[in-house]
Amino acid sequence: MYSESYVLKKGAFPAEAGEATAELYPKISAEEWEVWKYFLPVRSHALDRSAVHNLVHMFSPATSGGIPYTIAREIYRASERFDKIEVWRAHDVEKDPIAVGIDSGERYMIARWGMAKLIPFEALKHRRHMAILWKNAVSWGALAGTALAIVAWGFLF
Numbered sequence: 001m002y003s004e005s006y007v008l009k010k011g012a013f014p015a016e017a018g019e020a021t022a023e024l025y026p027k028i029s030a031e032e033w034e035v036w037k038y039f040l041p042v043r044s045h046a047l048d049r050s051a052v053h054n055l056v057h058m059f060s061p062a063t064s065g066g067i068p069y070t071i072a073r074e075i076y077r078a079s080e081r082f083d084k085i086e087v088w089r090a091h092d093v094e095k096d097p098i099a100v101g102i103d104s105g106e107r108y109m110i111a112r113w114g115m116a117k118l119i120p121f122e123a124l125k126h127r128r129h130m131a132i133l134w135k136n137a138v139s140w141g142a143l144a145g146t147a148l149a150i151v152a153w154g155f156l157f
Helices: 028-037 049-057 068-079 119-154
Strands: 002-005 043-046 084-089 097-103 105-112
Touching: 028 119, 043 049, 043 068, 049 068, 068 097, 068 105
Parallel strands: none
Antiparallel strands: 002 105, 043 084, 084 097, 097 105
8 A cells, every 4th residue: 555645744733723724735726636637536535524533433444435544544634624625536446546625615635545656746747638639639530530531422422
């Protein structure tokens, strides 16, 4: 199991409770969120504070929805600072899910985990760009192929 915690200041819990959330977790920009949503389109959990409390204090691998205990503890610590916490993943449960804190409509990265070594975010950005280029190329290629078929059909008949 591989995991990454994105807390920026170690030891910031709970003594510095008045500190701003943005100083503890990196904010996810709109552009970054588009990349994450492309690869992780399924919101598997939307947790309020009581749900996070239950996740940690009544933890069971069978009921955690694929969230490891170490990540559940990090989510629990972060729940003091966020209105809601969401877990986003791919359709395949083991593909590098992320935990995101939401505060006043802004998203912050809490943690990320997976069964294999985690793909760096820069590589995900590049893969998304290449996938979009491929999708557009295939679309334009299909359109050009259809147009050529219509023209050829017109000459033949």
